[in-house]
Amino acid sequence: MNQAPATSLQDIVGHAKEYGFVFPSSEIYDGLQAVYDYGQNGVELKNxxxxxxxxxxxxxxDNIVGIDAAIFMHPLTWKASGHVDGFNDPMIDNKDSKKRYRADQLLEGKAEQYEAEGQAEKGKALLTEMGRLLSAEDLAGxxxxxxxxxxxxxxxxTANWTEVRQFNLMFSTQVGSVAEESNLIxxxxxxxQGIFVNFLNVQKSGRMKIPFGIAQIGKAFRNEIVARQFTFRMREFEQMEMQFFIRPGTEMAWYESWKEARMKFHKAIGLPAxxxxxxxxxxxxxxxNAAVDIEYQFPFGFREMEGIHSRTDFDLRNHQELSKKKQQYFDSDLDENGKPYGNYIPYVVETxxxxxxxFLATFCNAYTVETVGEGDNVKERTYLKLHPALAPFKVAVLPLVKKDGLAEKAQAIANSLKSSFRTTYDDGAAIGKRYTRQDLIGTPFCIAVDYQTMEDDTVTIRHRDTMEQERVAISDLKEKIGYQVAIERILEAI
Incomplete structure (x- = not known):
């Protein structure tokens, strides 16, 4: 059994659509660029x-709680956060093709080229110079x-470039019945920011003591001019963020701690080191004052998947200044002199x-093409090697044939498992083809119900990754499969 050559992004996009993971949004109207819908299997994997x-x-x-803040917020929120004045991408147009590009991505692409050519230091120097120019807002440079x-x-x-300009990425709309500027949101x-403006609400209502964190999963929107690479860069996307509130002066220790914790999470869900x-x-x-990305090697190269940032007290301090509402915490713990730390605006480490x-990293990593068999029987096998806890379906129940009571027996087994984990039943086509169908959507276990089942209440479990089969009593299925598909297996590895 051999691994096939690396797959392309086109392979990933095609498989995602064909097997119900991701569809282009509004496809019957020729789609909407950089917007995608998750299909019946994709939504399960993402969830x-x-x-x-x-x-x-x-x-x-014990010290992290969750919230679900509204998408619409008071417009001054984005003034305080810096997004109104500084949430920009540097854009440049080519006068001949009329195509628009992010200037930083053009330079990053050149740096990657240098690295591929064995000139890593030259690429690093280019990125350093780019960072200096962008920090100085030297767009001409x-x-x-x-x-x-x-x-x-x-x-x-051609290199017939326009000037570099900043482009604000926020979508705006009006709230209320009159489209006046005062109604702009x-x-x-x-x-x-939904977490920051609720800092005191959560701290006081939950009697939280620093250090503590607030987590949130929610939609966000950016008017990306150069949206590309499938679900990697979209205009409507979903973030999973946690803001960890800490005592000033402890931020770098917590920053390093969360760096390692987040890397462990990605390895635990099956992404290889x-x-x-x-x-x-x-x-x-x-x-x-410090920032690092966890990058994954997508088919188009290493790209950011997660950011860990030491945000200092920037957000809470700005909200305090603009809202005139104190965003402080009274710390009764004693310092090295035996005195309470007292009131301060907390610092924050963000993941x-x-x-x-x-989702895209997990899908790309799971997409597996192997050659199996020997001699004249060699063939390609494609399957999604997903962690069992992440797979859309955990088990498929397949009767060998639809007669002699096997279908009814298989349906009864499927019904008995549904309350424990997501189960599907399939009796269409030859059983080999049904195994293949489940492989293509990543189902880790297939249960075959045959004539022996009718005699002794045992079934055959086929394992997706190895294609090995084992005989198991029906009464043991819930415990045996349930253990392997439980999300606890991921949490234990963190």
Missing amino acids: NLKAAWWKAMTQLH VRELIIAENIKCPVSG YLRPETA EKLKFHDHDKLAHYA SVGADRL
Whole structure:
């Protein structure tokens, strides 16, 4: 059994659509760029990933609780957070192709090219210079750097570039019946601010003591000009964020702790260590004093999947200044001098992972093409090697044939398992084809009901990854399968 060559993003996109994981949004009207719908299997996989994240945060930590804040927020929220004035991407157009690009992504692509050519130091120097120019808001310098590096438009093949301009990514709309400027609000570009404005509500109502965290899963919206790479960069997406409130001066220790904790989570859900890495930011966001990405090796290269940021007291302090409402915590713990720490605005360490990016990483990693058999019987086998707890269906029950009571027996077994984990029943086509159907959507276990079942109440369990089969009593199925598909298996590995 041999692994086939690496698959392309096109393979992933095709499989996702054909087997009910992801569809282009509004496809009957030719779709809407960078917007996708999750199909019947995709929504199950995504929900399972969200459940694993949620439990890892709120169930494994006594000092982390969850909220669900509204998408619409008072517009001053985004003034305080810096999004109104500074939530921009540097854009550049090619005059010949009329195509628009993010200037930083063009330079990052050149740096990746240098690294692939064995000139890693040259690529690192380029990213450092780009970070310096962007931090100084020297957009003319960014354009000059693109020209100096002889970066050309992939469509026109020319370097006939416009000036670099900043483009704000927030969607705006009006609330109420009159479209006046005073009624302007925004679709939230991140979920973090819903946590910050509820800091005191949660702290006081939950009697939370620092350090403590607030977790949230929710939709966010960004008007991405260059949206690409399937569900990696979308205009409507879902974030899983946790803001961890801490005493000033302890942020770097907590930052390192959460870096390692989040990496352990990704390994626990089945992403291999060799496809994960930390990438320190070359240019820090306006709110951060330290930032790192956890990157996954997608078919299009290593890209950000999760960010861990030390946000200092930027958010709470700005909300305090603009709202005139104190965002402080009284810390009764004693310092090294035996005195209470007293009132302060907490610092924050943030972990923020895109649910859609995590879905894509999990799907890409699970997509497996192998050659099986020997001699004239060699053939390709495709299956999704998902962690059993994440698979859309945990088990499929398949009667060998539809006669002699086997179908009724199989249906009864399926019904008995449904209350414990997601179960499907299939009696169409030859059983080999039914195994293949389940492999293609990642079902870890198939139960075959045959004539022996009618005699001794045993069935055959087929294991997806190895295709090995074992005989098991029907009475043992819930416990045997239930143990392996439980989300606890992920939580235990964190």
